[in-house]
Amino acid sequence: MLETRPDTLDSKVPNGTLEEKWTGYLNSMKLVAPTNKRKFKIIVVGTGLAGASAAATFGELGYQVEAFTYHDSARRAHSIAAQGGINAAKNYHSDGDSIYRLFYDTIKGGDYRSREANVYRLAEVSNEIIDQCTAQGVPFAREYGGLLDNRSFGGVQVSRTFYARGQTGQQLLLGSYSALSRQVKLGTVKLHTRAEMLEVVLKDGRAVGVVVRDLTTGEITTHSAHAVVLATGGYSNAYYLSTNAMACNGTAIWRAYRKGAQFANASFTQIHPTCIPASDEFQSKLTLMSESLRNDGRIWVPEKAEDNRPPNQIPESDRDYYLERRYPAFGNLVPRDVASRAAKRQIDQNKGVGPLHNGVYLDFQDAIQRLGRDVIEARYGNLFEMYERITDENPYDVPMRIYPAPHYTMGGLWVDYELMTTVPGLYAIGEANFSDHGANRLGASALMQGLADGYFVIPYTIGNYLADYLNTEPVSTDDPVFHEASAAVRDRLNRFLANNGTRTVDWFHRELGKILIEHCGMARNEAGLEKALSDIPALKEEFYADVKVLGENETLNQSLEKAGRVADFFELGELMCRDALNREESCGGHFREEHQTDDGEALRRDDEFAYVASWEWTGESSDPRLHKEQLEFENVAPTTRSYK
Amino acid sequence: MNLTLKVWRQDGPAAAGRFVMYDATDISPDMSFLEMLDAVNEQLISEGQLPIEFDHDCREGICGTCSLMIDGIPHGPQLSTATCQLHMRKFADGDTITIEPWRAAGFPIVRDLVVDRSAFDRIIEAGGFISVATGSAPDANLMPVPQAAAEAAMDAAACIGCGACVAACPNGAAQLFTAAKVSHLNLLPQGQPERLMRTVNMVDTMEEYFGSCTNIGECTTACPKDISLDFIALMNRDYVRGKVKQRRLTGQRA
Ligand SMILES: Cc1cc2nc3c(=O)[nH]c(=O)nc-3n(C[C@H](O)[C@H](O)[C@H](O)COP(=O)(O)OP(=O)(O)OC[C@H]3O[C@@H](n4cnc5c(N)ncnc54)[C@H](O)[C@@H]3O)c2cc1C
Ligand code: FES
Numbered sequence: 001m002l003e004t005r006p007d008t009l010d011s012k013v014p015n016g017t018l019e020e021k022w023t024g025y026l027n028s029m030k031l032v033a034p035t036n037k038r039k040f041k042i043i044v045v046g047t048g049l050a051g052a053s054a055a056a057t058f059g060e061l062g063y064q065v066e067a068f069t070y071h072d073s074a075r076r077a078h079s080i081a082a083q084g085g086i087n088a089a090k091n092y093h094s095d096g097d098s099i100y101r102l103f104y105d106t107i108k109g110g111d112y113r114s115r116e117a118n119v120y121r122l123a124e125v126s127n128e129i130i131d132q133c134t135a136q137g138v139p140f141a142r143e144y145g146g147l148l149d150n151r152s153f154g155g156v157q158v159s160r161t162f163y164a165r166g167q168t169g170q171q172l173l174l175g176s177y178s179a180l181s182r183q184v185k186l187g188t189v190k191l192h193t194r195a196e197m198l199e200v201v202l203k204d205g206r207a208v209g210v211v212v213r214d215l216t217t218g219e220i221t222t223h224s225a226h227a228v229v230l231a232t233g234g235y236s237n238a239y240y241l242s243t244n245a246m247a248c249n250g251t252a253i254w255r256a257y258r259k260g261a262q263f264a265n266a267s268f269t270q271i272h273p274t275c276i277p278a279s280d281e282f283q284s285k286l287t288l289m290s291e292s293l294r295n296d297g298r299i300w301v302p303e304k305a306e307d308n309r310p311p312n313q314i315p316e317s318d319r320d321y322y323l324e325r326r327y328p329a330f331g332n333l334v335p336r337d338v339a340s341r342a343a344k345r346q347i348d349q350n351k352g353v354g355p356l357h358n359g360v361y362l363d364f365q366d367a368i369q370r371l372g373r374d375v376i377e378a379r380y381g382n383l384f385e386m387y388e389r390i391t392d393e394n395p396y397d398v399p400m401r402i403y404p405a406p407h408y409t410m411g412g413l414w415v416d417y418e419l420m421t422t423v424p425g426l427y428a429i430g431e432a433n434f435s436d437h438g439a440n441r442l443g444a445s446a447l448m449q450g451l452a453d454g455y456f457v458i459p460y461t462i463g464n465y466l467a468d469y470l471n472t473e474p475v476s477t478d479d480p481v482f483h484e485a486s487a488a489v490r491d492r493l494n495r496f497l498a499n500n501g502t503r504t505v506d507w508f509h510r511e512l513g514k515i516l517i518e519h520c521g522m523a524r525n526e527a528g529l530e531k532a533l534s535d536i537p538a539l540k541e542e543f544y545a546d547v548k549v550l551g552e553n554e555t556l557n558q559s560l561e562k563a564g565r566v567a568d569f570f571e572l573g574e575l576m577c578r579d580a581l582n583r584e585e586s587c588g589g590h591f592r593e594e595h596q597t598d599d600g601e602a603l604r605r606d607d608e609f610a611y612v613a614s615w616e617w618t619g620e621s622s623d624p625r626l627h628k629e630q631l632e633f634e635n636v637a638p639t640t641r642s643y644k
Numbered sequence: 645m646n647l648t649l650k651v652w653r654q655d656g657p658a659a660a661g662r663f664v665m666y667d668a669t670d671i672s673p674d675m676s677f678l679e680m681l682d683a684v685n686e687q688l689i690s691e692g693q694l695p696i697e698f699d700h701d702c703r704e705g706i707c708g709t710c711s712l713m714i715d716g717i718p719h720g721p722q723l724s725t726a727t728c729q730l731h732m733r734k735f736a737d738g739d740t741i742t743i744e745p746w747r748a749a750g751f752p753i754v755r756d757l758v759v760d761r762s763a764f765d766r767i768i769e770a771g772g773f774i775s776v777a778t779g780s781a782p783d784a785n786l787m788p789v790p791q792a793a794a795e796a797a798m799d800a801a802a803c804i805g806c807g808a809c810v811a812a813c814p815n816g817a818a819q820l821f822t823a824a825k826v827s828h829l830n831l832l833p834q835g836q837p838e839r840l841m842r843t844v845n846m847v848d849t850m851e852e853y854f855g856s857c858t859n860i861g862e863c864t865t866a867c868p869k870d871i872s873l874d875f876i877a878l879m880n881r882d883y884v885r886g887k888v889k890q891r892r893l894t895g896q897r898a
Contacts, residue, residue, distance in 0.1 A: 057778040072699065073765050075805050076707045092785060128779070135781035137774045137829045139798040146788025165798055170706055174801065174828075178773035185769040193762065216754050245701040279674040282683050285703050386704070389729055392674070455778045504689045506682070550694050555656060556755040558697055559689065 009262075009614055009629045012416040013117040018103075018635050022121045025417070026460060030467035037062035040466050041225040041474050043210055044068070045197045045252055048077030049169070049447060050430025051231030052176035053454030055191075059183030061459060066223055067180070067189055068212055070196040070247060070561075075177045078233050078245040079450065082169025083290045084153055085161035086133075086447040088126035093150055097158040099123045104636055105156050106445060109335060110410070110438020111588035111604060112638040113265070113612070115631060117417060118435050125456040126448050130162055132455055136175040140164050153291065153443040161444045166290060166382050172447055176454070196561065198492075200228060200256045200426065201485045207426035208475040211486045213493075215561065218553040220489055222482040224474040226466055227425045229458065230256060231450075234409035234431035236269060238569045238576065239521070240513025242406040243275055243288040249565035250572045253413050253432050261421035262614040262627060264414035264434035266572070267580035270441055270589045271522050272407035273339035276390055276400075277359040281510075286405040287390060289362075289383055291443050294332045294339070296367040296376065297400065299323050301360050305350035311361055311399050322346060330643040337440050337589045337602075338643060340404035344522045345600070347403070359401030368396065404522060408446060410437045410589065411579070414614040414629070418461035419453060422616075425465060429453035434612065439588025493553050496563040501546040505562045508543045512536065512566070512573055520577050525593040529581040533574065540570040575615060575624065582626065585609045606638050645671045645737040649684065651696055652744045654753055657760075661753070663742075673733035677720065678703060678710065680732055681743075697756040703728040705868060708804030711811070712757055713744040718808035718866040726806065726868040746807055748816035750854040761807050763853035764821060771845035772825045774834055793831055801828040802869045812866035815855035820863040822850045823875035830882060840886035847883050 014021045014028075032040065040063050044055040047069040055067040071077060089102040102123040107114060134140060134148070140162050141149040150159040164171035183189040192212065199211035201222065209224035235250035236242035257263045274293060275286045300321045302314055323342055324331045334342075343360045346352065353359050368376050373396060377384070384395045391401070413421045413428035415435055420427050430450040437445065475481070515535050519528035543566070551557045586595045586602035587609070595603040612629040647668040654661030668684050675683070678700050685695035701709040710727040714720035719727045722734055735741065743757065751759040803824035810818050826843050829835035835842070857876065864873050 053778075060777045071701070072709065072761060073805070075765070075768070076701060076709055078702070080707045081702045081704060090784070128781075131781040131784045132776070132778060134784035135774065135776040135834055137797070137832050137834050139794050139801050139828070139832065140784075142789055142791045142794040144791055146790050147785050164801075167706065167798075167802065170804075171798075171801060178768065179776075179778070181765065181769040182773045182775060184765075193765075216760075245707065246703060247701050280672050282672070282675060282679050284676075284679050284682055287704050386729075389725065390676075390731070392731070392733060459778065502690070504686050506686060548689060550689060550692065556697050556758060559695060 009414065009422070009627050010416065011115060011629060012418055013115070014417065018116065018120045021117050022124055029460065029464040032463045032467050032470070034062055036470055038064060039470065040064065041066065042462065043223060043225040043228045044231060045210060045229065046077070046231035046233060046430070046432070047071070047074040047177070047180065047191070048079040048231060048233055048430060049173055049176055049450035050432070050454045051229070052173065052180045053451050054229055054231060054429060054458050055189050056176060056179035056183050057455055057459040059186070059188035062188070065183070065189040066192070066225065068192045068195045068197055068210070070194060070215060072194055074180055074191060074193065075174065077173060078248050079173045079447070080170045081245060082447055083166045083288070084292060085151065085163035085168045085444045086129070086172065086451070087153070087160050087442070087444045088130045088162060088448065089123055089160060090127050090130060092148060093159050095158045097160050101158065102126060102160065106436065106442060107438070107636050108641065109440055109442040111440055111641060112438065112606070112610065112633065113268070113587055113631065114436055114438030116633060116635055121457065122436050122449055122452050125452045128456055129448060129451045133172055133175050133451070136179060138164060138171045138175045151292070156442065169447060172451065176451070197252050198255065198489045198564065199485045200259050201481055202259050202423065203475050203479065203481045205260070206424045209477065209482060211482070211489045213489070216556050218555060218557070220486050222477040222486050224477050224482070226469055226474055227427065227462055229427040229429060230413065230432050231430045231454065232432045234412070235569070235572055236406040236409055238512070238573050239406040239516050240509050241278060241283065241286050241517070243272060243286050246285060249568070251565050251568045253428065254568040254572050256413060256421065256423065256426060256428070258617050259423065260617070261423045261426055261428070262414040262616050263411070263575060264612050264614040265411040265439070265579065266575045266615065267520060267577070267583065267590055268410035268439050268588065269406055269576070270336060270408040270410060271340045271404045273336055273343055273404045274362065274402045275405035276387065277354060277356065277403040279356070287386070288405070288407065289387060289400065289402060291336070293362060293380060293383060296379065297332065297362040297364050298366060299332050299360055299362055301346045301351040301353060311353070311363070327643045334643045335440065336443070337591070340522050341591055343404055354401045359403045361399040362402045363399035364395060365399070406517070406521070408441055410434065410439060410441055414612065418464060419458050420461070420465065427458060427462065429458055439590055492564065493560065496547065496549040496560060497553060499544070499547055499549065501548040503546050503548060505547060505549065505559055505566050508539065508547060509562070509566045509569070511539055512569060515539070516573050516576065520573070520580050523591050523593055524580045526581065529577045532577045533581070536570060536574045536577065543567065543570065578624065579613055579615065582613055583609055604640070610638070645673060645732065645735070647671060647735065647738070648740040650740060650742045653696070653756055656755055657752055671732055673731070675732045676703065676728060677714070677730040677732065678728050697758050699758050700728055705729040706804060708806035711746050711759060711806055711808070713746060713811060715742050718746070718811040719868050724868055724870050726804070746811035748810045748854070750810060750816055750818060751807060764805055764807065764818070766853065767818070767822055767846050767849050768825060770849035771838070771842035772829070774829060775838060787833055789833055793833070797828050797831040800824045800831065800871065800875050803871050804869055806868065808866040808868060809863035810854060812862040813855065814860060814862065815858060817857040818850050818854035819857040819876050819879070820867065820871055820873070822846055823879040824871045826879045826882065827875040830878065840882060840889050843879060843882040844886035844890060847879065
């Protein structure tokens, strides 16, 4: 059985009303004087939106920064693929938006499983993000009068999403990359590319540095600092097939977890409803089609199971527009988790379409007839083209096929209000932490959170920690703690290389993915999770016995990189299942089949589960320990989300 | 489909490279080009041969990481398409496909098909930014930006930094990349204060690493994002102006 200790987590939420908390914090936190900042060294791991914005801002403030990314350039990161946009409470269109409404929608969208104070702060700083990015030259879409345009996104009733064509993430990342590059040139930031962090180093319980492998030479180096910030993104790739970039992985946060940073809500993952279904077993990743398509496309499946007629030969009377039928108020625009589950239900009833029967239709015929092909082309031309490129089918003539795919991980390292993990001096920002999205993230809110954390939160909160270490040197990299950590990293690498196995890393990754998507995907139940919890360790054991990694450490070796990442996915996957098993309720993206209403909707259990489940590593052969951070809702009363 | 691959293998930056032939069997036309290479690599590993190293990440044409010369064409035969978006249905059963890394003096080979494009970062560090520290920005709507300017800036900003332009250029020049980056900022009102200095610094840095442009135009054909040659003209104009202005500033006559 899991042992539960009384809550030892201190979220450090400031006193005062919601509106007073952040200002109050800023007024009372310890400051580091401008001339003292250069005496501090900060390590930032990851240069996606969260990491690049943080590293650039630390540099501007005068800190000495060392930043790491496994990409070949900080211009690249998974963030670059975000299409839809970024939210802010500007209310430029006077449609009644406000900081409070953005806060409220995010809390509700997260199904009341996030911390009010953090979410309110996120909404508060959202406006500054838009100002900052615009000043940097992010070419947001404009109206004829030259002012910023907005669109509405993901089941909210206001227009608050700023966008740059279908490439918002790219443009925001190029913005923070440019700010970072300016600091690199000025010498405040030392940037290491193709450099993968493989271990966090602690001394006396505090984070003091990292161990890094140079991906082109294999050289293992150690780096020390006064504080370490992880901005290493999400772990959807545990599922093997996801919409994430190929290299996204959980190693950095998993290594931190094993060093004592607690991991929160590991099972809260978002499965995005509009992805292009897989075409064969070798498919390496799934492509997301923007959610905006649901504004004009109608989702349907054949009324009868195993109806193999081509879509245009299925008459209206034989079609089931199941979202419009089940959710008349929101129809095709229900939130992601609801849309995904509904699609799964259809496929489980053998109503799936396409050669592998693994999709549902997203049909634009009505919209084309109503608005004309030109309008649809203007709105979605790029997306239609992308779809055709991949599937060789033309969505103007044939309905698109879509299916849900893992997309975003709400879970991550537990952090307090200051974004510090349970390890002093170790911070987590962006998708790597668990903080703001509860059990389900709203569209266009991840970019907002990454940049809020990086530009406007951590540059302040880190000072509150550093101030106590003024005039202390970072721990020397000659200290035994660094030697031990780098020896452990070397051992792990050598173990893979010395293994004389027969199967590729990818083979194991695919098998793990199948277990996770089956038992810890869109619908979960006790028996399935128990099964996964016995299958994953068995597969992991087989992995260590039978994986085959060729080549050597002293050169670029992508199989070796992947081996370490997949090894960590096994353990992380296990924690995801354990967390899902513990949470005996349905909320947001987490749907426990045992907990649903008579008509199949999610049943939340606030009396018992209104908490953050934060897991502490207790060693290789013992179960992790659960800590609970009770969630208090003082400003928003939890209600049942209804989209009917 | 069954294909023959002629692949460039090189053990390291200093090693001599060579072409090696491989069979790619049972390839589905619906596979992407990189999935085809994944399948070949899995086969190689199970035979105990070192897999082919190649760069990739997003696999949806936006990160600019993938970078293959396919039958002598950067990103292969399909126009406006990055390697990761190219599908095998564009090839015929029985084809022999030659796969090489980007070849340019500015992009040294790391291993096999992977090259070092960090010279692009040096160009950005030289001036590819607007100097505005976090927190110092005015309200975003204070400065209206004509829609046409925002759109033109976005056309330039769509560059994914893959380096196909350099690989396509017989001179190994980086004008299209640099022009896209310069123009993105120079076309916006926010970019005006540093406009000329930015252009000069970025162009001068570019010239340290890359060859000279002789207006051949292969770059724009190879570009998966269709970045226009017009941006090079804009950059050249600002470069000349910048040089003149700087000479004035140093007290010399134009
Ligand atoms: C297809 C797609 C579309 C999306 N669209 C939207 C959208 O429209 N709006 C929205 O708000 N959100 C969207 N999201 C979500 C959003 O893009 C991400 O959540 C967000 O960009 C994550 O940013 P990040 O900075 O936390 O991490 P990332 O961008 O993933 O960056 C991680 C960084 O960490 C580095 N790194 C990781 N591990 C290590 C290590 N061990 N050592 C060294 N470096 C390491 C990487 O190199 C990289 O630099 C989308 C996501 C996907 C998949
Ligand atoms: S892999 Fe990202 S552009 Fe091809």
